[in-house]
Amino acid sequence: MSGPVLSIRGLRVGIRGRRGVEEIVRGVDLDVASAEKVGVVGESGSGKTLTMLSVLQLLPSPPLAVLGGRVLLDGEDLLTADARRLREVRGGEVAMVYQDPMSSLNPLTRVGRQIVEALRAHGTGDKVARARTREVLGEVGLPHPDRIERAFPHELSGGMLQRVMIAMALATSPKVLVADEPTTALDVTIQQQILELVSRLQASTSMSVVWVTHDLGVVAQLVDRVVVMYAGRVVERAPTHRLFAAPTHPYTAALLASLPGPEIGHRRPLHQIGGTPPDPSRLGAGCPFRARCPYAEQRCAEHEPELEERGAGSFAACWKDPGAWAR
Numbered sequence: 358m359s360g361p362v363l364s365i366r367g368l369r370v371g372i373r374g375r376r377g378v379e380e381i382v383r384g385v386d387l388d389v390a391s392a393e394k395v396g397v398v399g400e401s402g403s404g405k406t407l408t409m410l411s412v413l414q415l416l417p418s419p420p421l422a423v424l425g426g427r428v429l430l431d432g433e434d435l436l437t438a439d440a441r442r443l444r445e446v447r448g449g450e451v452a453m454v455y456q457d458p459m460s461s462l463n464p465l466t467r468v469g470r471q472i473v474e475a476l477r478a479h480g481t482g483d484k485v486a487r488a489r490t491r492e493v494l495g496e497v498g499l500p501h502p503d504r505i506e507r508a509f510p511h512e513l514s515g516g517m518l519q520r521v522m523i524a525m526a527l528a529t530s531p532k533v534l535v536a537d538e539p540t541t542a543l544d545v546t547i548q549q550q551i552l553e554l555v556s557r558l559q560a561s562t563s564m565s566v567v568w569v570t571h572d573l574g575v576v577a578q579l580v581d582r583v584v585v586m587y588a589g590r591v592v593e594r595a596p597t598h599r600l601f602a603a604p605t606h607p608y609t610a611a612l613l614a615s616l617p618g619p620e621i622g623h624r625r626p627l628h629q630i631g632g633t634p635p636d637p638s639r640l641g642a643g644c645p646f647r648a649r650c651p652y653a654e655q656r657c658a659e660h661e662p663e664l665e666e667r668g669a670g671s672f673a674a675c676w677k678d679p680g681a682w683a684r
């Protein structure tokens with residue numbers, strides 16, 4: 358098997374504040390294979406966005422900065438890439454979609470022109486770029502792509518704009534598509550529809566997809582693997598079916614318990630797990646989940662567990678074996 362397309366290794370991100378540099382992403386490892394779909398899930402503030410922004414060196418810096426680690430794209434370290442190479446990679450080999458389309462689109466330029474310009478920035482000639490723009494607008498299921506092309510962003514609905522963003526991201530045939538949902542995303546049903554669309558479009562290519570969400574239910578049926586983040590770290594990663602059938606971290610188990618039955622759209626948000634997540638920059642010793650964990654014991658307050666293999670492709674950072682969880 359070939360190595361991962363994208364490999365994040367020991368990524369640490371910090372913020373400079375009154376008390377010096379505080380670490381908020383604390384050693385994240387994440388691998389994405391060719392054509393693989395990975396869901397990155399965790400409550401607000403767990404470090405999902407900062408991790409993904411680091412991949413393309415898009416952190417607001419200062420106050421944020423990468424403190425250590427590597428981000429390898431086909432073996433090439435993007436954290437040491439120069440500005441010219443980063444411009445090539447951004448929106449070319451790695452495309453990012455922020456699910457607030459208005460933050461990424463220019464309100465004064467017709468959407469078709471914006472996709473054409475994105476293609477031209479990566480070396481495509483104008484004529485080919487225009488043909489490709491019409492093609493991708495059709496591929497993402499927008500009716501009358503010729504009309505959409507000429508529309509200004511404010512003339513389109515939120516769902517249509519999300520499709521435009523996906524079209525723009527797919528236009529350059531990236532190796533990796535990263536979609537990051539802000540916590541305020543309103544409608545999990547639309548999010549799921551867009552992920553379904555991306556999965557369909559991706560099926561015939563080797564594009565990899567990283568879907569960042571605070572809602573585990575969104576990715577349940579649609580990704581190959583799930584990575585669960587908590588307080589700036591990965592606390593569990595596992596193949597999706599395995600994670601749902603047999604979670605190996607108490608936090609994942611709590612996320613699953615907070616999902617209602619099959620009906621979607623009325624899901625309780627993750628913060629309905631008792632308690633609130635800690636501020637990753639103000640952690641003491643021990644497991645960061647311990648204040649909310651029903652299985653916490655003395656050693657959980659003393660040392661933070663590392664990710665360890667739990668069989669069947671699962672890894673968890675917990676002192677206790679799931680077999681020992683009190684039921």
Ligand SMILES: Nc1ncnc2c1ncn2[C@@H]1O[C@H](COP(=O)(O)OP(=O)(O)OP(=O)(O)O)[C@@H](O)[C@H]1O
Nearest residue numbers: 381400401402403404405406407408417539540571
């Ligand atoms: N520009 C910034 N300045 C200061 N702190 C920040 C900044 N951006 C993020 N943080 C802090 O870093 C932590 C991780 O933030 P991040 O945005 O990565 O979380 P997230 O998992 O993406 O959350 P959400 O689900 O809300 O999008 C949070 O505690 C947040 O307060």
Ligand code: SF4
Nearest residue numbers: 644647650657675676
């Ligand atoms: S290490 Fe302890 S506190 Fe942390 S999740 Fe496991 S049992 Fe709970």
Ligand SMILES: [Mg+2]
Nearest residue numbers: 405406538539
């Ligand atoms: Mg985020």
